[in-house]
Amino acid sequence: LPLYTSAQIYNNITLGLSITTLDENPYWTSPSGDFAFGFHPQQDLFLVATWYVKIPIKTIFWTANNGKPIERGAKIQLTSNGVLSLTAPNGSETRIGQAIDNSQVTYAAILNTGNFVLSTKESKIVWATFDNPTDTILPNQVLDLGNKLSSRLTKDDYTIGRFELVLQGDGNLMLYSIARPKENTNTPYWRSDTLNNGSQLIFNQSGNIYLTLRSGGIHSLSSERPPSTxxxxxxxxxxxxxxxxxxxYPKISPNGRWPESCKLWEYGSGVCGFNSYCRLDEDQRPECGCPPGYTYLDPKNTFRGCKPNFVLQVCETDELRIVDGFEMRDLPSTDWPFADYEWFKSVNEDWCRETxxxxxxxxxxxxxxxNSSAERSPSTIYKENNEDDNWILPGSILLGISAVLNLLFLFLVIYSACYKKQTRTQTDTRTFEANLRSFTYEELNEATDGFKEQLGKGASSTVYKGVLKSDFECLVAVKRLDKVVEGNDKEFKAETSAIGKTNHKNLVQLVGFCNEETHRLLVYEFMMNGSLENFLFGSLRLCWNQRIQIALGIARGLAYLHEECSSQIIHCDVKPQNILIDNSHVARISDFGLAKLLKSDQTRTTTGIRGTRGYVAPEWFRNMPITTKVDVYSFGIMLLEIICCRKNCEPEALHLLVVNDEEAKNDGKNLERMVMVALWCIQEEPSLRPSMKKVTQMLEGAVEVSMPPSPSSFICSTG
Known part of the structure; x- marks a missing residue:
């Protein structure tokens, strides 16, 4: 039977109303009774979710709390100040949903579309689950530029998985696999090819899914005509x-399962983990298995991969000792592509086995x-081909092909180091602490085509575009440090390790480094959209709401560097040129953690000031201790620039500088809050400036922003 069939129907959820897991019906339903929002049982725990009520099969289409279940005794409440909050049994509180201005919220409701909303007394929606999707969209739902869907981890685990569907700011709709927990984006395995043309992904009332195009018309994604909604x-x-x-799913005579109307894209990618192979079950869903001699890393999550249950093979000069106790096993119709480290032509199976x-x-x-190829371990991907069907079996490397396989896979039941012998090659890459890769100079010289395409140049470094051919044409940005502190390899490694250990969505991820002879290079993930400077002072102007989110992202990233890293990191050069914009128009801070790597004369002017003119805190001029408050000051200057899209604008002139920005003018409360936060940040006395954590809370509206004193040290630059 459907879950909680006797639910009470709420049209409006007024301020102060709450539900708990201890209630008989711990949720609110739509007027039609089709949808519910609240606590959904998940074994002995509960998910905060929205789901279908009238069908027997459990179908959740939105989750809060990143899909993490919560214990019995939790409470959801629309608080008196307009915030939708989740309180755990231990008393800790999480905000599920909130408006930019919470004081406007007078009620919440789950609509007949399945959308749970916060609304004003004029019924204006100021927050909605449809605007914050998880893995699903429904009819009447729109995915705007910069928004995305994230898959769940497994069939019954609703935490964030390894795949994202992103409508990028450039109009391209992309499917990516994500390298978690680092959040690195791999090469897309599907794209809509609507660069600079896509506008919105729409799931309309008729059941059609399509992209609207800026040039007019649509780009349909539904492969067949759907039935009536x-x-x-x-x-x-x-x-x-x-x-x-x-x-x-039929509303009348339900059949117990959701049949596919269509696969919008047939090819997925990257399901099974290392040392496992993939096959499809009877529902055409992936199922991961372990080769002979291996067992699951986590039997409860078979997608994590497999581990050896035998003693590892040891490299010896005596070949008899190497092979003693090991044998080859056949796995017919299975492949392990893209991991070749040696390739032999015109050989037979016996020779290949022995070698x-x-x-x-x-x-x-x-x-x-x-032909024969030798593969490294751990295994990254397998494909298996049944006689009746030819289908893709993805592993942890991207696939976008479908082929009939006629292959014999010989699996050696050993698990050895995944690096080649030094005698075979001098250009091998190695895994360094904090998951950083150690590159040779020759590798990076090849990746950048001889350091050919320059992306940017500063006082202490030059950045080049590169392609890691060993990583499936992965784009990277290679920063060559022109002058570093010499003769201190330990400090270089320690600092790069500290940078590599950072993990935040608003930081540019360090991929690896080169520390070879006099060469010191850092390899970062590539940001296609360039720096914030282009979007503030160039022809590419971000809308007001995008600028708000950019400011919030930068504040959160700096707060992370200041308070959440194992070693505190002071950036010392916060400016728009060091804020990069990713494909989803998310702000990513770059160049953090480099201060100790550079010679002092490369990061200071002749007056001993570190940073960039126009963003430098007053204490640099006064021989005062340098703390995280120098970053707060620089952020304040940059926040004013984000508000008015002009370099180092004077606070007194803000009303003139936004005169042509209708969105900003119509959002007076938020504009005023951002200006006051900026003025607090640029106070002359460091102790008056808030921490970046407090700045984040003020920008989010979580704490009140009082009237700041006049920032007497504010310096206006026309630069």
Whole structure:
């Protein structure tokens, strides 16, 4: 039977109303009774979610709290100040939803569309689950530029998984796999090819899914005509296997499962973890298995991969000692592509078996006709081909092909180091502490085509565009430090390790480094959209709401560097040029943590000031202690620039500088709050400036912003 069939229907949820897991019906339903919002049982715990009420199969289409279940005794409340909050049994509080100005909120409701909203007394929606989707969109839902869907981890685990569907700021709709927990984006395995043309992803009332185009017209994604939404429930979900599917379910005579209306994109990517192979079950969903001699890392989550349950093979000069106790096993119709480290032509199967067996670095050998390839371990991907069906079996590397396989896979039941012998190559990459890769200079010289395409240049470094061919054409930004503190390899490694350990969505991720002879290079993920400077002072102007989110992202990133890292990091050069914008128009702070790597004369002017003119805090001039408050000051200057889209604008002139910005003028309360936060940040006395954590809370509206004193040290620059 459907869950909680005797639910009370609430049209409006007024301020102060609450539900708890201890209630008989711990949720609110839509007027039609089709949808519910509240606590959904998840074994002995509860999910904060929205779901379908009238169908027997559990179908959750939105979750709060990043999909993490909560214990019995939790409470959801629309507080008197207009915030939708979740209180755990231990008393800790999490905000599920809030408006930019919470004082406007007078009630909440779950609508007949399945959208849970916070509204004003004029019924203006100021926050909605439809604007903050998780893995699913429903009819009448729109995905705007910069928004995304994130898959769940597994069928029954609703925490964030490894795939994202993103409508980028450039108008392209992309499917990515994500390297968590670092949040690195891999090469997209599907794209709409609507660069500079896509506008919105719309799931309309008729059940059609399409992109609206700036040039006019639409780009349809539904492969067939869907049934009527009057007779069928419909949803489109980015499933845990990375495939975006549209589903239908009859409102009358339910059949116990959601049949697919269509696969919007047939190819997914990256489901099974290391040392595992993938096959499809009877519902055409991925199922991960372990080769002989391996067991699951986590039997409760088979997607994490497999581990060896035997003693590892040891590299010896005596070949007999290497092969003693090991043998080759056959896995027919299975492949391990993209991991070749040696390739042999015109050889037979016996030769390939013997060669792999005596090679302690070889985990597997693949026979393709008369050719053989040796593969490293751990295994990153397998494909398996049944006689009846030819289908993609994804692993942890991207696939975008479908082929009939006629392969013999020879699996060597060993697990050895994934690096080659030094005698075979001098250009091998190694994994360094904090998951950083150590590159050779030659590798980066090749990746940048001889340091050919320059992305930017500063006083202490030059940045070049590069392509890591060993990582499936992965784009990177290679920063060459022109002058560093010499003769201190330990400090260089310690500092790069500290940078590499940072992990925040508003920081540019360090991928690796080169520390070879006199060469010191840092390798970062590539940001296609360039720096914030282009969007503030160039022709590409961000809208007001985007600028608000950019400011919030920078504040959160700096707060993380100041208070949440194992070693506190003071940036010392916060400015728009050091804020990069990713494909989803999320602000990403770059160049943090470099101060100790550079010679002092490379980061200071002749007056001993570190940073950039116009953003430098007054204490640099006064031989005062340098603290995190120098970053707060620089952020305040930059916040004024974000508000008015002009370099180092004077606070007194803000009303003139936003005169042509209708969005900003119509959002007076938020504009006033941001200006007051900026004025607090640029106070001459460091102790008067708030911490970046407090700045974040003020920008979010979580704490009141009092009237700041006049910032007497404010310096206006026309630069």
């Amino acid at each position: 009057e007779d069928y429930y419909q949803r489109a979900t980015l499933d845990y296997d990375g495939v975006f599917r549209q589903y239908t 792999c067996l005596i090679d302690c670095f070889c985990a597997a050998a693949i026979i393709r006709g008369g």
